[in-house]
Amino acid sequence: MTDALNHTTAFEYDEVGNLIVTVDPLGNRTLRFYDAVSRLIAIVDGRGKGTQFTYDNLNRITQIEDAINGITAFTYDPNGNLLTVTDAKNQTTTYTYDNMDRLATRKDALNRTESYQYDLAGNLTQFTDRKNQATTFQYDALNRRTQATHPDATITFTYDTVGRLVKASDTAPGAGTIDFAYDILDRLIQETTPQGTVGYQYDVLGRRTQMVANGQQPTTYQYDAASRLTRVAQGSLFAQLGYDNANRRTSLNYSNNTTTSYAYDLASRLTSITHNGPSGVIDALTYTYDMAGNRLSQTRTNGTASLLPTAVADATYDAANEQTTFAGATLTYDANGNLTNDGVNTYQWDARNRLMGVSGGATAAFTYDAFGRRTTKVVGSLTSQFLYDGNDIAAEIGAGAVGANYLRSLMIDEPFIRQTSLGNEHYHTDALGSSLALSNTQGSPETTYTYEPFGKTTITGTSANPFQFTGRENDGAGVYYFRARYYGSRQQRFLAQDLLDFLSNGFDPTLYAYVNNDPVNFFDPFGLAKDKHRLPGQQGGKGALSGDDPIVRQARQISQDTQDGRQGAKYIKKILNKGVDPNGKPLSPARKDLLRAAMKLLGQAAKRGIQIGGSAVGIILSVIEPAEANAPTSGKDLQNSKTQDDE
Structure with a gap:
């Protein structure tokens, strides 16, 4: 297979058609091995590191052995439903099912059980968590969810005559009502929340051409013939993007006369990012990789760059992989696995396992809308509200430097320009989307950031910009908001368990680990599953994170x-x-x-x-x-x- 730049990836197959060898444009080989009935039994990467699979007589995988001999084991019932998952520490999670093969209970390694109930149509009607808190769900005749009743709030959903969601109301404090409007092609053209209204326009190909957020000038979008985003503009501010024939981003230019260039190797792996301003280099990074595509080194011109995290002095864990001691402190959790105290701070959670407040060493309070988006943040004496464009913040509503409007790309967590009463800030980021520097209207860097691999952040400058490590929001005291969950860069793990269970991160049963403990290669924009490529066209990337x-x-x-x-x-x-x-x-x-x-x-x-x-x-x-x-x-x-x- 040869791409538009004449880079070739080769594939080899055995006599029955199984793929056995993949050779990338740099000559790195991935090998696959099969048994007599063509079941994959091993994969070996370019470094010679292998993963092995074992099966039962019904071709169900019963064991996965990783490259360091860690074994995850699976058992099943006669219908093929997964019954148990046992991790490398011999800790087991157990599942049961009803007569319709629907998940009925899940019991963790500490014997804490959650349960599920359904109606005859298969709709989930009740979920009871490990704290014995029950949430019930109601549906209409078309099996659309119309109400979710939590122990502390109720959400109702309203649909129009053609089945589109037009209203979502949540009785939780600070949530309110969200209204939606659509065009004749069922495209969302307006969303109204208590924080304001956001409207959209599209071209005949369905591409967004304009977004108008409450109190802002229209944001416009332009594309090339291949439907690649080439320009985002709001008034006199703009970001201009360029690509090569392999659809890889090669340039990003801002209206403050700063430029960013990107370079890749033959395997489309990002090898350098250079941010230039009118007076010279703002920052520059280079990357090298091993034969399996993992980053081996990172160099940075104007800041510290390390792929090694600070050593953890001591940490212990219970059977549910909850971190019970860390660096001399004792940590506690509720029955749902949410961190309640880390030795310094106390954390409060609602019935939906959302962090509502922090007290102790730091003080904070939060509210959310019906879809789980954070709408209010109170940290110390500063209060911010948030107006959303889909998953991203379009405006931060607050006083002085706290208030800000954002010019963004169409990819998740990629702000281009932050507009405040104190001036405009232009983002310059690394391969993971972490902010390295913010340049002013004249193109000079005013605030810079350095990070340890797990996100411990050092800031030089006075900007109130919250988007830092991997483009996520730094709430202070080492805690980052990752949408579905909060992340503790000090503990190097999430504060709550993965909502999608062990299945979302490559069969990792830990449930708290950040990107499978590989933060130099991966990021996690939603706190649910790791992702590898920020930019379009990179090897294995999707080219669109949204x-x-x-x-x-x-x-x-x-x-x-x-x-x-x-x-x-x-x-x-x-x-x-x-x-x-x-x-x-x-x-x-x-x-x-x-x-x-x-x-x-x-x-x-x-x-x-x-x-x-x-x-x-x-x-x-x-x-x-x-x-x-x-x-x-x-x-x-x-x-x-x-x-x-x-x-």
């Missing part, structure tokens, strides 16, 4: 309108069965992998009772990487997904 594929966008809309991820998954399944997109164009293998991953994650979210809609839909669809996201839920799924691990 579900820009039209089929994925439609699945998102269907899931939001019905409040049911299964409906979006069904739409994708129909497309996959046909083998062509709605325009009759055959689906490429890579696109099929993307769609399978989207379908799997939507289905998994529905099984776990996760709210579908708004930000939550983005959470599910924006983290898709076939290697990690096509997570199995049964022995058959394990068998079917095992061959998509690194393509």
Whole structure:
């Protein structure tokens, strides 16, 4: 297979058609081994590191052994439902099912149980968590969720005559009501929240051409003939983007006369980023990789660059992988696995496992909308409210330097320009999307950032910019907001368990680990699953972190309108069965992998009772990487997904 730049990836197959060798343009080889019935039994990367698979007589994977001999084991019932998952420390999570093979209970390694109930149509009607808090769900005759009643609040959903979600109301403090309006093609044209209104316009190809947020000038978007975003502008401010023939981003130019250039190796791995200003280099980074594509080194011109984290003096863990001691402090958790005290701060959580407040060494309070987006943040004496453009903040509403409007790309967590009463700040970032420097209107850097691999942040300058490590929001005291969860850079892990269970991060049963403890290669925009590539066109990347594929966008809309991820998954399944997109164009293998991953994650979210809609839909669809996201839920799924691990 040869790309537009004449870079060739070679594939070799055995006599029965199994892929056995993949050779990238740099000559790195990935090997696959099969048994006599063509079941994949081992994958060996370019470094010679292997993962092995073991099966039962029904072709269900019973064991996965990693490169350091850690074993994760699986058992099943006669119907193929996953019964147990046992990690390398011999800690077991247990599942049971009802007569319709629907998940009935999940019991963790500390014997704490959560349960699920359904109606005759298969809709989840009640979820009882490990704190014995029950949430009930109601549906209309079309199986659309109309109400979710939590112990501390109720959400109601209203639909129009063609089934589109037009209103979501949440009685939780600070949540309020969200109203949606659509055009004749069912595209969202307006969203109104207590914080303001955001409106959208599109061209005949369905591409966004304009976004207007409350109190702001219109933001306009331009594209080239390949539908690649080339310009984002608001008034006199703009960001201009350039690409090569392989669809890789090569340049980013701002209206303050700063420029960024990107370079890649033959395997489309990012090798350098150079940020230039009118007076010289603002910052520059170079990267090298091993034969498996892992970053080996990082150099930085104007800041500290290290791929080694600070050593952890001591840490202990319980059977549920909760960190119980760290650096001499004792940590405690509630029955749902949420951190309640870290020896310095006390954390308060609501019935939806959302962090509501922090007290002790730091003081903070938060509110959220019906879709889990954070709407208010109070830290110390400063209060901010947030107006959203989908999953991203369009405006931060507050006094003085706290208030800000944002000019962004269409990818998740990529702000270009922050506009405040004190002036404009232009973002210059690294390969993971972490802010390195903010340049002013004259193109000079005024605030700079350095990071340890797990996100411990050092700031030089006075900007109130919150978007720092991997583009996420730094709330102070080492705590970052990662949407679905909060992350502790000091503890180097999340403060709560993964909502998608162990399935979302490559069968990692830890549930708290940040990007499988590989922060130099991965990031996690939603706190649910790791992702690898920030920029379009990188090897293995999706090129659009926000579900820009039209089929994925439609699945998102269907899931939001019905409040049911299964409906979006069904739409994708129909497309996959046909083998062509709605325009009759055959689906490429890579696109099929993307769609399978989207379908799997939507289905998994529905099984776990996760709210579908708004930000939550983005959470599910924006983290898709076939290697990690096509997570199995049964022995058959394990068998079917095992061959998509690194393509």
